[in-house]
Amino acid sequence: MLADARAPESTPPPAILVLEDGRTFHGRAFGAVGETFGEAVFSTGMSGYQETLTDPSYDRQVVVATAPQIGNTGWNDDDDESSRIWVAGYVVRDAARIPSSWRSRRSLDDALRAQGVVGMRDVDTRALTRHLRERGAMRVGVSSVETDPARLLARVLEQPSMHGAHLADEVSTPQAYVVPAQGDKRFTVVALDLGIKSMTPYRMAERGIETHVLPATASFAEIAAHRPDGVFFSNGPGDPQAADAAVAVLREVLAAGTPYFGICFGNQLFGRALGFGTYKLVYGHRGINQPVMDLTTRKVEITAHNHGFAVDAPLDAPTPTPYGVATVSHVCLNDQVVEGLELRDDAGDLLSFSVQYHPEAAAGPHDASYLFDRFTDLMAKRSGRVSGLEGQEN
Numbered sequence: 001m002l003a004d005a006r007a008p009e010s011t012p013p014p015a016i017l018v019l020e021d022g023r024t025f026h027g028r029a030f031g032a033v034g035e036t037f038g039e040a041v042f043s044t045g046m047s048g049y050q051e052t053l054t055d056p057s058y059d060r061q062v063v064v065a066t067a068p069q070i071g072n073t074g075w076n077d078d079d080d081e082s083s084r085i086w087v088a089g090y091v092v093r094d095a096a097r098i099p100s101s102w103r104s105r106r107s108l109d110d111a112l113r114a115q116g117v118v119g120m121r122d123v124d125t126r127a128l129t130r131h132l133r134e135r136g137a138m139r140v141g142v143s144s145v146e147t148d149p150a151r152l153l154a155r156v157l158e159q160p161s162m163h164g165a166h167l168a169d170e171v172s173t174p175q176a177y178v179v180p181a182q183g184d185k186r187f188t189v190v191a192l193d194l195g196i197k198s199m200t201p202y203r204m205a206e207r208g209i210e211t212h213v214l215p216a217t218a219s220f221a222e223i224a225a226h227r228p229d230g231v232f233f234s235n236g237p238g239d240p241q242a243a244d245a246a247v248a249v250l251r252e253v254l255a256a257g258t259p260y261f262g263i264c265f266g267n268q269l270f271g272r273a274l275g276f277g278t279y280k281l282v283y284g285h286r287g288i289n290q291p292v293m294d295l296t297t298r299k300v301e302i303t304a305h306n307h308g309f310a311v312d313a314p315l316d317a318p319t320p321t322p323y324g325v326a327t328v329s330h331v332c333l334n335d336q337v338v339e340g341l342e343l344r345d346d347a348g349d350l351l352s353f354s355v356q357y358h359p360e361a362a363a364g365p366h367d368a369s370y371l372f373d374r375f376t377d378l379m380a381k382r383s384g385r386v387s388g389l390e391g392q393e394n
């Protein structure tokens with residue numbers, strides 16, 4: 001028999017997790033020892049935790065993994081979606097003790113600890129997820145320094161709620177930067193960074209797009225100064241109702257007739273700019289295994305999601321707006337939540353579009369990558385060229 005090569009595990013201190021309705025869970029510290037607060041949400045991804053933890057949209061959220069074992073592939077130097085871990089905390093059932101991947105450079109536990117992120121393991125995540133599913137996402141505290149749930153609960157109740165939270169400025173780049181096109185440059189896109197994931201400009205670069213990433217506070221004049229072929233608004237944390245300034249900028253973009261593409265928060269702001277409302281889902285969609293139907297083709301995609309809010313738009317009735325006719329283009333098959341919007345002119349030609357989910361697929365399946373091609377084709381068409389056939393007779 002082979003000897004067990006595992007180093008003897010030192011036992012981390014006990015930890016408690018207290019939800020704002022008083023429900024308490026017990027486990028052990030994972031990552032940094034300490035205390036953290038946020039909105040408790042669950043993610044159904046079986047893999048891709050490195051991309052999840054570094055997604056800026058998770059700012060101020062304590063993420064519970066429904067997959068029972070997390071950390072098997074460690075932490076590498078390539079898969080970060082931003083410059084740091086953004087989750088406020090990470091809660092798992094069984095933390096893998098020995099990561100195994102040729103790309104791994106450190107364990108998940110080490111990565112959390114190095115960035116001071118408080119986590120918790122050995123938690124009954126199935127019971128916790130069922131509770132959040134029944135009662136909805138809510139405020140939570142996780143502590144490996146407090147032993148009294150009542151004292152932690154008192155601090156949980158002092159925390160701000162996700163309702164009305166304006167968080168884009170907290171995660172956005174302080175300075176503009178450029179992600180160059182790979183190969184020949186075909187288009188210039190301005191991306192408003194409301195919490196952008198690094199895979200998004202990468203997907204654009206693959207298609208010959210040079211992306212100018214601007215801070216969340218950029219004005220329409222600052223966007224227009226780049227003379228973009230298209231404008232993109234990214235994913236991001238917080239409540240879309242609290243992003244009035246970005247909605248006003250987007251209305252100017254639409255009025256100028258510039259092709260627009262939005263992802264997630266960018267879909268919610270597109271919805272608002274078109275005159276629709278947004279609302280908070282009970283527990284949201286998070287994970288890389290969510291079924292979405294493209295209502296035009298009736299094709300179903302398996303997609304990556306991370307949203308707690310959604311657009312309130314009619315599923316089967318086109319809506320006239322000052323910028324064109326808006327329709328719902330995609331819907332989630334689990335609950336019929338709006339997952340995409342399209343704006344067309346009176347002739348039925350596409351002007352702008354957005355999706356509530358994540359075609360950049362980091363992590364996640366690549367079923368929806370056609371949306372980046374759709375954006376490229378749209379810019380080609382709107383600037384009087386035919387995609388891939390510049391200078392040729394068609």
Ligand SMILES: NC(=O)CC[C@H](N)C(=O)O
Pocket residue numbers: 057234235236237238239240263264265266306307308309310
């Ligand atoms: N990933 C995102 O862009 C999330 C958008 C928004 N903060 C929500 O939770 O719905």
